């Protein structure tokens with residue numbers, strides 16, 4: 126097979142063996158939400174698809190038994206709902222979907238599930254699912270929020286403006302790399318971003334930005350994206366190895 130790590134391209138016999146022997150099953154998580162006047166609704170899910178595949182492919186080349194699921198294209202996007210086109214799952218639905226996927230994999234003998242996440246709004250529910258899936262099904266779940274591992278490289282190579290984080294120079298650079306035809310270069314506008322309260326709260330995005338985006342998308346660079354992606358991919362493969370090492374230490378003697 127050309128891409129032996131794609132679970133969805135296997136037969137049931139192949140998948141049965143692959144899941145039982147796997148080190149990791151990877152579930153990419155994205156969103157379907159507004160990304161300013163110049164990027165598509167699928168921006169996070171396009172990043173999820175390409176960047177998860179790159180990490181899994183590299184890990185596979187280095188000998189890890191790792192298998193990739195298709196991305197979850199919908200996530201938690203209530204905070205973007207005042208912009209047309211955005212589709213959100215409710216937290217209850219999202220948790221159930223995650224639990225059902227995790228439960229199915231556990232019934233087939235999986236031991237470890239990784240959420241490779243590309244949308245900050247999903248994080249609290251991914252964290253909740255990691256707990257309920259472990260409790261109900263015994264499956265260990267890890268959350269790898271891609272941007273956390275990319276942050277230092279983004280800062281070094283893109284020199285982003287202070288408010289970067291959504292439909293900004295980072296995300297625009299990524300879509301320029303993976304799907305350049307989808308970036309409306311002539312629609313790029315610098316948003317007017319308002320400061321929010323420091324205490325955690327819930328705000329709708331139209332309350333803090335006029336375009337729907339943050340940062341300064343005019344600073345985007347495909348070349349910078351290429352460097353950021355290759356360094357971050359390398360670090361994430363290292364992280365997969367560290368997870369296995371940490372487990373050896375945690376669960377030696379068969380506990381857990």
Ligand SMILES: [Zn+2]
Pocket residue numbers: 160168169243244291292296
């Ligand atoms: Zn995004």
